[in-house]
Amino acid sequence: MTARRPPEGGPWWRRVAEAAVAAALAGAAGWGFHRVFPGGALLPVIVPAAVAPAAVAVLARRGPLWLALALGVALWCAGTLPLYGGLAPGAPADLVDAWQALLTTLLPAQPEPRLLILVHTLVWAAALTGAETLARTSTRLAAVLPALAVYVLALLLGVNGEGSNLPVAAALLVLAAVLALLRDGRSPVWLLAGTPAAAALAALALVAGPLLPVAARPYDPRQDADLPPPARVDSVSPLDRVSAWLQIPGRELFTIRADRPLNWRLAVLDRYDGVRWTSGARFQPTGGRVPADEWTGRAREVRQTVTVEGLPGAWLPAAERPALVEGVAGLTADPDSGALLAAAAPGRGARYEVTSRVPEPSKEELLAARPAGGDPALTAFPPGPQEELFRRLAQEAARGADAPIRKAYRLQNHLRTSARYDVTAPPGHSLKSLEFFLRTTRRGTSEQFASAFALMARTLGLPSRVVVGFRPGEPSGGVYHVRSGHVMAWAEIRFEGLGWRPFYPTPGRSGAKDDHEVVSSAIEESERLEGEFAKGGTGGDQERPQDRPVGGEEAAEGPSPWLLGGAAAGLLLAGYAAAALALPWWRRRSRRAAASPGARVLGAWLQACDDLGLRDGHALTAAEVVARHPGDISTHLQPLAEISNYVRYAPDGGTEEAAGQAWRHSDAVRRAVRASTPLPARLRRRLLLR
Secondary structure (H helix, E strand, C coil): CCCCCCCCCCCHHHHHHHHHHHHHHHHHHHHHHHHCCCHHHHHHHHHHHHHHHHHHHHHCCCCCHHHHHHHHHHHHHHHHHHHHCCCCCCHHHHHHHHHHHHHCCECCCCCCHHHHHHHHHHHHHHHHHHHHHHHHCCCCCHHHHHHHHHHHHHHHHCCCCCCCCHHHHHHHHHHHHHHHHHHCCCCHHHHHHHHHHHHHHHHHHHHHHHHCHHHHCCCCHHHHCCCCCCCCCCCCCHHHHHHHHHHCCCCEEEEEECCCCCCEEEEEECEECCCCEECCCCCEEECCECCCCCCCCCEEEEEEEEEECCCCCCEECEECEEEEEECCCCCEECCCCCCEECCCCCCCCCEEEEEEEEECCCHHHHHCCCECCCCHHHCCCCCCCHHHHHHHHHHHHCCCCCCHHHHHHHHHHHHHHHCEECCCCCCCCCHHHHHHHHHHHCEECHHHHHHHHHHHHHHCCCCEEEEEEECCCEEECCEEEEEHHHEEEEEEEEECCCEEEEECCCCCCCCCCCCCHHHHHHHHHHHHHHHHHHHHCCCCCCCCHHHCCCCCHHHHHCCCHHHHHHHHHHHHHHHHHHHHHHHHHHHHHHHHCCCCHHHHHHHHHHHHHHHCCCCCHHHCCHHHHHHHCCCHHHHHHHHHHHHHHHHHHCHHHCCHHHHHHHHHHHHHHHHHHHHHCCHHHHHHHHHCCC
């Protein structure tokens, strides 16, 4: 029968060891939040919250429970002092709000006290509950449950975070096994022998965990969270600033250190009401990471260091699609567009670093592009008489083109060649202003060209938006100085699989060619693709690159997930079979080699009970066991029972001769059982470790 010791029993080292395991369980579960917060910010929160309640449980175990709980609450309050840097009367309110705040935050979250208070409280509660359970009850594994609950919460809040929590699960498994051995009253030798076995199981869990179906598509509670509504970011839209900035072109706005010139996007505007473009972005707090868009193909990473000089507003410039931002306090980002926003307008000299992904799709991928659906606002045209004009002009510009991207290229070329760039043109991008631009003046800035292109594209069924940003600027020693005169707006169209692709309908200052190398290279690429359409037809029936093999790349994709899953399952089955074969042999061998003759006699009796399949043999008397097995088996079982009873009640009476006789009878019982039990039944018993 399994040993159960009273709470006050056992040597002092065992009590300390159990409390240490309880603290380690809570700390390991808290480390599961490393996918939510940066690890460096977690350790100072986790360690005190895990260790202090466990120490109180050891020191106050003979006192009343209310005293231990009161001390634990006092320690929780004390732990908020270094977290907040002083007294924090608002900590309880922050704790209540932290759940919703984390569900609307892009991971990793900013390590702010108002968010870290949740981790501090959960770890403290798990350590307090687990340690007090160990100190005041005789249960074996109930103390693991609070840590498991914290780990599950960390898994849910850390979905889509960086890193993996499989090592944390393995650590919890090993700690639970160590706790079970400690609570079972085993000797330190058992602890040394059992811990490697638990570690081996943890290693198998690490291999098999990623192959589970739930690991491929875990539930993300952020899908059901109420996101903040779209908000008006600035009182003045960046698109409204274009004409004003062009009138004072020499004002330095920011500098960027980068290894190549790119357009620096500032704001993305995707909603149009007939008067102005606005942003429908749902900005969410983030610790720096920005989720990737739908493009998963080849891309180049570009790292930039941005120093703000005279840029107004809270928008933050960056190249293409940002992936990681460092050095901005209170950073928020829009997961859809990748636009960046600071909590407050950065002052002069503010510096931050951005790592961006610049997509580099192949010619085949561009030619096979199809417009993406899903958001009707991206193709919506405000009601009014101008819609017919925009549709007619767009259809005339795209006449003869039936491939979506070819329509966009022809529309881009039409605007570049039919109107003139003029910084003195009247500002504005309302429907009335754009009608005047298209019908009468045919001159404007990128504000009018980009707006007209986006609206004309919408009449052709192409989802579009307007982007405000800057040309690369003037290079000097690897640093690009961006001034107000470098401002520009362009349009983007969304394609399935490709994401948003830029189009530049604004002509250069000369009227025919652009004086901006990034735009010029994009225009040359579009002209080359136009030539590909002319050679290969319209592109409507072309085979998509994803539908055909390219250079035998299938062989480089790696083994099938089913093959990996089958291999992992085979390894698990093989490991289990090996354990099923080795464990009975090892148990029989250790009983036969016990230190004293009396222990060997009792081991022979226990072995006979195991061979007979008596799972409750430890609770039965020897006479009850013999009565259950008459016949040939009792011939050897009866004398074995007499020897074991003699040794059990007269421990000093065990001799070498008695031990030898006991094992001879035990072996005979084993042979008789094997002879009378069919092979399938024996195999089933062995595999079930009975």
